[in-house]
Amino acid sequence: AQSVTQLGSHVSVSEGALVLLRCNYSSSVPPYLFWYVQYPNQGLQLLLKYTTGATLVKGINGFEAEFKKSETSFHLTKPSAHMSDAAEYFCAVSDMDSSYKLIFGSGTRLLVRP
C-alpha cells in the first residue's frame, strides 16, 4: 500500500529563515503530489500541486516544491518565513489504486519564532 512520510511533526524556524518541510512517498509510478496548509480551526487549503510537466512547482504565499522521482520526494520550501506561515502542513499523493482518493501524511506543524 502507498504511504506518505513527513519527517518531523514539528518544525521551528526564525522569522526570515528558510522553511524546509520534508515529504517522501512510496510509489512505483510517479503520482500526483500535493501540499495543503491548515490554519487553526480551519479546513485544508491547497498550497500547490504537481501533476505533470515541470518538476519545480510554485504555489501560493511564496512556497514551492520540487518533485524528485529518484528520491521519491516532494519537499516544500520557502526562502523566508513569515509569522503568518505558522500552520500545519500536509503532504498528499494520489492513490494509484483508486482514481478518487488521496493519501495524506501525518502533518508537520510549522512554528515561526519572532
Added chain:
Amino acid sequence: DVKVTQSSRYLVKRTGEKVFLECVQDMDHENMFWYRQDPGLGLRLIYFSYDVKMKEKGDIPEGYSVSREKKERFSLILESASTNQTSMYLCASSSDGQGSGNEQFFGPGTRLTVL
C-alpha cells in the same frame, strides 16, 4: 471559486445520540469525502462517494454511515455517538475532470465533542 460548506463549526452531543453532519459543495463535483482529523494521526478517510447514492468505505468506517441523495450534498451519520468520536470532521470534494489530479477541496471542518 469552489465552495464546500459544513453545517456546523462546533457541535456538542451526548453519548448515544444520533448525529448528522452535513456537507454541501457548489461546483458539481462527482466525488465527496468525509475525514476525521486527530492530533498526530493526520487525516483518516471515513467514507467517500463517487456518485449519487454510491458510497465506499474508507479506512475507519466503523460507527459511521453516510448518505448521498443529491450530487451536491453528502451527510455523515453517527448512529450512536461515543466519546471516542470526539474529533474534527472534514468534508472534501473533487472532480473527475482531466488534469484535476484528484485535487480535493475542503470545507472549514466541524469540531464535534461527545460528552
